[in-house]
Amino acid sequence: MKERRNNLRISAIMKEKGLTLPDLAARIIVTDKDGKERTLTSAALGARINGNPHLSNLYEIADALGVKITELFPQEDQCTKAPAGKFKIQTICPSCGAKISASVTAE
Structure with missing residues (x-):
C-alpha cells in the first residue's frame, strides 16, 4: 500500500459524496497555455493531491467537491x-x- 504523504481529507469527502477520482477530475476546468478550457485528467488530479499540493489546487478541489477549503483538513x-x-x-x-x-x- 502506498504511503500517504499528506493528511488531507479529500478521499474521505469524495467517498462521502460518492465520487471517484475521475468524477472529481471532470468537475475541475483548467485553461491550457493556448487559452482552451478542458477538464483535468485523473492522473493530473492525483498528482495535484499527493505530496504538498499548491493552495490554488486546494481551492479548485474544494470548489469541485462543494466544500470550504478548511474541510479538506482534519x-x-x-x-x-x-x-x-x-x-x-x-x-x-x-x-x-x-x-x-x-x-x-x-x-
Missing part, C-alpha cells in the same frame, strides 16, 4: 478562536511531518 488542523480575538491553528507539514502552530490576533 479536525485537529482547524482554526480555533481563543479569548480576546486570538486565533490558533495547528497542522502537520506534509513534507517532513513536523507540527506547525500559528496564532493570529484579530483587530
